[in-house]
Each structure stands twice: as C-alpha cells, then as structure tokens.
Amino acid sequence: xxxxxxxxxxxxxxxxxxxxxxxxxxxxxxxxxxVNLAHGGIIMASAYxxxxxxxxxxxxxxxxxxxxxxxxxxxGMGIYLGLVRFLPRGPAGAVxxxxxxxxxxLVIRNVVYLLFTGNEQVxxxxxxxxxxxxxxxxFSATRFAVFxxxxxxxxxxxxxxxxxxxGKAIRAVAQNPDSCTLAGINVERVYLLTFGLGTxxxxxxxxxxxxxxxxxxxxxxxxxxxxxxxIVLGGLGSILGIALGALxxxxxxxxxxxxxxxxxxxxxxxxxxxxVLVLRPGxxxxxxxxx
Amino acid sequence: MTRSPRxxxxxxxxxxxxxxxxVPDRDDNRDSGATTIPDTIVIGSTLPxxxxxxxxxxxxxxxxxxxxxLENADGGIDLGGTKVPVRLNLLDDTTDxxxxxxxxxxxxxxxxxxxxxxxxxxAVVEAQSTVAExxxxxxxxxxxxxTSIYAxxxxxxxGTLAPVANLASTEMSWIDQQQAAGKxxxxxxxxxxxxxxxxxxxxxxxxxxFTAAHSGGYQVVTDESFALDGKDFSAILSRVRAxxxxxxxxxxxxxxxxxxxxxxLSSDMCxxxxxxxxxxxxxxxxxxxxxDGVNYILSAVWWNKxxxxxxxxxxxxxxxxxxxxxxxxxxQALGYEAARSLFTAIAQAGTVDKEQVxxxxxxxxxxxxxxxxxxxxxxxKGGQADYPFVVQQNLPDGSSPIIYPxxxxxxxxxxxxxxxxx
Numbered sequence: 001x002x003x004x005x006x007x008x009x010x011x012x013x014x015x016x017x018x019x020x021x022x023x024x025x026x027x028x029x030x031x032x033x034x035v036n037l038a039h040g041g042i043i044m045a046s047a048y049x050x051x052x053x054x055x056x057x058x059x060x061x062x063x064x065x066x067x068x069x070x071x072x073x074x075x076g077m078g079i080y081l082g083l084v085r086f087l088p089r090g091p092a093g094a095v096x097x098x099x100x101x102x103x104x105x106l107v108i109r110n111v112v113y114l115l116f117t118g119n120e121q122v123x124x125x126x127x128x129x130x131x132x133x134x135x136x137x138x139f140s141a142t143r144f145a146v147f148x149x150x151x152x153x154x155x156x157x158x159x160x161x162x163x164x165x166x167g168k169a170i171r172a173v174a175q176n177p178d179s180c181t182l183a184g185i186n187v188e189r190v191y192l193l194t195f196g197l198g199t200x201x202x203x204x205x206x207x208x209x210x211x212x213x214x215x216x217x218x219x220x221x222x223x224x225x226x227x228x229x230x231i232v233l234g235g236l237g238s239i240l241g242i243a244l245g246a247l248x249x250x251x252x253x254x255x256x257x258x259x260x261x262x263x264x265x266x267x268x269x270x271x272x273x274x275x276v277l278v279l280r281p282g283x284x285x286x287x288x289x290x291x
Numbered sequence: 292m293t294r295s296p297r298x299x300x301x302x303x304x305x306x307x308x309x310x311x312x313x314v315p316d317r318d319d320n321r322d323s324g325a326t327t328i329p330d331t332i333v334i335g336s337t338l339p340x341x342x343x344x345x346x347x348x349x350x351x352x353x354x355x356x357x358x359x360x361l362e363n364a365d366g367g368i369d370l371g372g373t374k375v376p377v378r379l380n381l382l383d384d385t386t387d388x389x390x391x392x393x394x395x396x397x398x399x400x401x402x403x404x405x406x407x408x409x410x411x412x413x414a415v416v417e418a419q420s421t422v423a424e425x426x427x428x429x430x431x432x433x434x435x436x437x438t439s440i441y442a443x444x445x446x447x448x449x450g451t452l453a454p455v456a457n458l459a460s461t462e463m464s465w466i467d468q469q470q471a472a473g474k475x476x477x478x479x480x481x482x483x484x485x486x487x488x489x490x491x492x493x494x495x496x497x498x499x500x501f502t503a504a505h506s507g508g509y510q511v512v513t514d515e516s517f518a519l520d521g522k523d524f525s526a527i528l529s530r531v532r533a534x535x536x537x538x539x540x541x542x543x544x545x546x547x548x549x550x551x552x553x554x555x556l557s558s559d560m561c562x563x564x565x566x567x568x569x570x571x572x573x574x575x576x577x578x579x580x581x582x583d584g585v586n587y588i589l590s591a592v593w594w595n596k597x598x599x600x601x602x603x604x605x606x607x608x609x610x611x612x613x614x615x616x617x618x619x620x621x622x623q624a625l626g627y628e629a630a631r632s633l634f635t636a637i638a639q640a641g642t643v644d645k646e647q648v649x650x651x652x653x654x655x656x657x658x659x660x661x662x663x664x665x666x667x668x669x670x671x672k673g674g675q676a677d678y679p680f681v682v683q684q685n686l687p688d689g690s691s692p693i694i695y696p697x698x699x700x701x702x703x704x705x706x707x708x709x710x711x712x713x
Binding site: 003006007010014017113117118119120122124128129130131137138139140141142143212213214216217218222250253254255257261262263264265266267 | 341342343344345346386486487515516517518520521522523525526527529530533545546549550553554556557558559575578579580581584
C-alpha cells in the first residue's frame with residue numbers, strides 16, 4: 001500500500017512536468033492547426049538559456065522563468081513572422097508546416113552544437129537533491145517546485161483564455177477564423193500572439209527540464225513525442241484536457257512496472273496513443289475547443 | 292557449324308582483354324602489400340568529431356595522434372630493418388552509423404588505406420567493423436566494449452576495451468573482499484539495475500555470473516532494466532527500497548545516472564555499496580550532484596591516470612601532458628593503446644601484408660599501460676582484450692583513489708557507506 005502511495009505521488013509530480021511540456025504544442029495546434037515540430041528544439045534551447053543564465057550569472061532557474069518567457073515569446077513571434085505566416089492555411093499547409101518547423105528544429109539543434117558542443121550540461125542548485133516528506137515517502141523538492149509552476153501555468157493559461165479579450169479572441173479564432181474576420185478580429189495578430197505564447201510555454205518547459213535532467217543538443221526529441229501523446233490523449237485543442245492527458249500518461253508510465261518490465265514503460269504512452277486514436281480519436285476527454 | 296577467322300579474331304581479342312583485366316596492376320599489388328615496402332603506412336580511421344559523442348571522439352583522436360607522433364619520432368614502424376613513417380587518415384563520422392560505414396568503405400576501397408583504427412561507441416563500432424571484416428583489413432578499435440561485437444566470429448576485428456562484464460566482476464571482487472573482512476553482510480542482498488543496452492546487459496551478466504559463482508555470499512533480490520533517457524525512476528527505486536538491498540549495482544550513462552542519483556538522494560535512500568558502473572568520478576558528476584551527492588560511489592574504468600607512476604604508464608602520461616597540457620583519461624589511453632598495438636603487430640609482421648598483420652594481432656602479447664600490464668586479443672574472446680578494470684571510490688575529501696586491484700591501489704576503500712544510518 002505504501003509503495004502505491006509513493007508511486008501515485010511520483011506520478012502526479014511527473015504529470016506536472018509533462019503538462020508544462022505539452023501546453024505550448026497544444027495551444028499552437030488548437031489555434032493554428034499546426035503541429036509545431038520545432039517544439040522539442042525550443043524546449044532544448046530554453047534549457048540551454050537557463051543553464052547559461054545559471055552558469056554565467058548565477059541566476060536561479062526558477063528566477064529565470066520571466067526572462068525566458070519574454071525571450072521565447074519574442075522568438076516565437078519572430079518564427080511566425082519570418083516563416084510560419086507564409087504557409088498556406090488549412091490542409092494544404094499541413095505537410096509544408098511539418099517540414100518547415102522540422103527544419104527550424106534542426107537549425108536550433110545545430111546552432112546549439114556549434115555553440116556548446118554535444119556535451120551533457122547540468123544545473124546543480126543548492127536544493128537539487130533536497131527532499132520533502134509527504135504521505136510516508138520522501139520526494140524531490142525540485143519536482144514539487146516544477147509541479148507548482150506547472151499548476152500556476154495551467155491556471156494562468158485558463159484565466160487568460162476565459163477572462164481576457166485576447167483569450168476570447170484566441171478561442172474564437174480556434175473555432176472559426178473566417179467568422180472572426182467578419183466580426184473584426186485581427187486573425188493574423190491572434191495567430192502571431194498565439195505562436196509567441198505557445199513558444200514561451202515551450203520555453204517554460206525547457207526551464208523546468210533543466211532543473212531535473214542533464215541536457216544536450218539532442219534533448220527535446222522524447223519530449224516532443226510525449227507532448228504529442230498528451231495532446232492526443234487530452235483531446236486536441238483542450239488545455240484542461242492536456243493537464244488530464246499528462247496525468248493519464250504519467251500514471252500509465254509509473255504504474256506500468258506492475259505489468260511490464262521497466263524498460264518498456266516509456267512505450268506504454270505510445271500504445272495508449274494508438275489505442276486512443278483508434279477508439280476515441282477526439283481524445284479521452286472528448287474533442288474540445290480551447291478552454 | 293564452322294567459325295569464321297573473323298569471329299576467332301574477335302574472340303581472341305576479348306579473351307586478351309579479359310585476361311588483361313585479371314592481371315593485377317601496380318596499385319592492386321600495392322594494396323595487397325604482400326612484399327613491397329611502402330613509402331608511408333596509411334592508417335584509416337573515423338571518429339565522432341562532431342555530434343553527440345564529439346567530446347569523446349576528440350579524446351580518442353588525441354590518443355591516436357599521440358601514438359602516431361611518437362612512432363614517427365622514432366622514424367616510423369620498423370619493417371624488416373626499414374623505418375616507414377605512419378600517416379593517419381582520420382575522418383569525422385559525426386556519431387552517425389551510416390556515415391561511419393560509408394567513410395570506412397571509402398577509406399578502404401578508394402583511398403586504399405593499409406589498416407584501420409576504429410571509431411567510438413558500441414553501436415557505431417558494431418556497424419563499422421562489418422565493413423572491415425568484409426574487406427579483410429585489420430581493424431583495431433578502442434571504443435567498442437560490447438561483447439556482441441566480438442561474438443560474430445569476425446577474424447579481422449580487435450578490441451582494446453575489456454568487456455563491461457569485467458567492470459561488474461572487478462567491482463564485485465572488491466565487494467567480496469569487504470564481505471570477507473566482515474564489513475558487509477553475508478549473504479548480501481544485491482539489486483541489479485541496468486540500462487537496456489548491450490552495455491547494460493554485459494554489466495548485468497558480470498554481476499549475475501559473480502553472484503552465481505559465490506552463491507552463499509550473495510542473493511539477487513531485484514533485477515530491473517530501464518530505457519535510456521528516463522524521466523522518472525521512482526518505480527525502480529521503490530522496488531530497490533522494498534527489497535532492502537545492501538548493494539545497489541546500477542549501470543547507466545551520464546544523463547540517467549544524474550536523474551536517478553538525484554531521485555535516490557531525495558528519496559533518502561542509502562545503500563551499503565552503490566555503483567553506477569563507470570559513472571561517478573567524472574567532474575560532470577560532481578558538478579551535477581555536488582560533492583556530497585557522489586560520496587562513496589564506487590566506479591570502475593578501463594584505465595586511470597593514477598596508474599601512471601612508473602614504466603609505460605608514466606611515459607604515456609608525461610608525453611600526453613606535455614603535448615596537450617591536460618591529464619589523459621581512459622578514452623585517450625585506450626585510443627593510444629589501440630594504435631600502439633596495431634603498430635606493434637605491423638612491426639612484428641615486418642610487412643604491410645594484411646593477412647600477416649592480422650595473424651600477428653591474433654597472437655599479440657605486448658607490454659601495456661592497461662591494468663594487468665599485458666595486452667592481447669584472445670581468440671576465445673573473439674579478439675576482445677580481457678583484463679580487470681580499476682575500481683575507484685569517491686571520498687569526502689574530493690579524491691577518487693584506485694582502491695582495487697591491490698597492486699595498483701592508491702587508497703583504501705570504505706564499506707559500508709558510513710552515511711547510512713543503522
């Protein structure tokens with residue numbers, strides 16, 4: 001029983017990181033209908049920025065979050081203005097967007113190789129191995145902090161989408177961009193801000209990743225795949241669904257050790273992805289439009 | 292039916308052309324290298340100089356280049372009384388298996404290198420060694436440790452890295468000494484946690500073979516594997532804790548070592564003996580986990596500069612430090628020894644004939660900087676060198692002395708971990 005509780009808490013903490021990792025991908029897909037293949041590269045680049053801030057200026061990773069958010073929001077808008085806005089909308093642009101953003105990922109990765117080589121980089125904070133005792137088990141304090149940030153991001157994103165004019169415009173554009181144009185909403189501007197916001201959220205995931213894991217220029221590939229699994233599980237385009245999808249994936253991976261060897265637990269998510277796509281293509285919690 | 296004289300002439304012409312094509316030209320003769328002494332002995336090689344393994348590839352390059360430089364400083368390799376300089380034709384395989392294979396093919400068939408020094412990392416060596424075997428060219432590598440490379444019946448492939456199973460068995464030998472001294476419980480409860488790669492499987496085999504051979508002394512209570520680049524090891528660690536393991540024997544690459552050790556520490560776990568295979572003493576580990584986070588971790592490597600107090604080791608360390616301004620690590624040492632063993636075999640053969648050099652490599656027994664002091668490529672191991680590792684332990688004063696084998700030890704190991712309560 002004790003082991004189950006410990007694993008459940010571990011799964012919830014892991015879900016926090018997974019959710020933070022997938023918000024950006026889900027937001028961009030929900031509004032622009034683009035699978036941002038550069039998502040993994042942006043997570044990696046952001047982790048490197050955090051590492052540099054820590055290594056050169058002794059900025060704590062969690063204190064670096066505002067800087068990274070602004071930086072990657074601007075970067076996202078730059079990618080949109082320089083590249084993505086030229087893509088045809090709708091199904092015609094789907095393949096082109098995949099190729100284009102995959103190219104962006106390769107460029108980011110090779111720039112990081114060039115600047116920092118392929119070596120592993122790690123951030124060691126004073127609290128990196130501190131623990132918190134809860135429900136009879138000891139857990140990483142950093143993982144609790146990451147979970148807290150992920151929950152704050154979820155609440156902030158939810159409030160943004162439901163309580164602000166911009167959020168309502170984003171949701172409206174996600175539902176029907178043509179009608180939004182007729183209603184006087186500047187759809188291009190919404191796309192621009194959404195891409196910037198999605199990139200900033202990927203940047204946030206990179207900050208959180210840098211506090212937990214060693215990073216190298218190849219980091220982000222696994223994160224992209226898992227983010228994709230999460231947004232499919234949660235229902236494409238649903239922010240709350242993403243949080244639930246992350247929870248499902250984390251629980252499935254952590255508790256899979258009771259059914260399969262631990263080295264197969266990462267495959268559990270992809271099995272879930274196939275099953276959900278076949279049985280419930282709209283996601284475990286139904287197809288929703290951003291909210 | 293009769294043939295016209297014209298037909299006969301044409302057939303004769305074709306036959307002459309075919310026969311002419313069969314006669315080896317001067318280049319082919321040089322390629323086989325049976326009797327002629329070349330102006331230069333060209334060694335082909337690829338290493339990951341860019342890509343994910345670029346740091347390690349750069350280290351192997353240093354080892355190869357130092358060996359070539361020292362050989363040429365002496366005039367080159369002695370081929371029956373004639374000194375022939377060595378030239379290294381080294382290309383960047385970018386840590387890519389396909390590229391490593393293609394470049395090896397090019398070096399062997401187009402550039403017609405005489406011999407080959409292999410690349411780094413098990414997967415890439417495994418792919419590249421097949422090219423060497425197909426083209427029947429002696430291939431010596433210092434970067435492929437998995438026994439699967441040497442279990443294919445290849446006769447042209449030689450590996451300087453001892454099997455990873457030896458890493459585990461050498462660590463277990465030290466543990467066995469501590470147990471015999473009454474410092475560890477008997478039987479000791481062993482948890483084996485290994486990455487699901489050929490590296491991890493060899494490590495697991497080493498622990499399993501040792502515990503099976505000392506069945507009264509050890510009881511394997513957990514045996515778990517994990518996929519590379521794990522994000523959460525709580526389930527595995529939870530099982531290790533539940534099994535009340537005395538010895539936690541893990542094999543992991545650096546990223547997983549850091550993630551797992553952080554979770555281990557924050558879970559307030561404490562094993563009497565803890566190892567992550569070859570991990571623990573590197574500066575990256577200390578900077579990632581803090582000095583306290585790596586205390587008393589046991590690790591084993593193929594070579595350590597602390598071996599460099601005398602003889603060949605001192606000569607290597609001194610010359611390396613003079614050339615590069617830094618201390619060598621096992622990567623450079625293994626690259627250096629791979630190249631040196633190839634040069635020794637060529638000199639013993641007295642020719643660049645590939646078959647004769649291959650035979651000399653198979654029968655090689657040379658003084659070495661590696662633990663044990665002798666390097667050979669035993670046929671019963673598929674051409675993979677077989678020697679013990681050196682075991683180190685991180686101590687609270689920041690040092691990581693060699694604690695085993697006793698004849699090369701520079702410090703005394705500590706067991707059980709004094710940080711563990713109760």
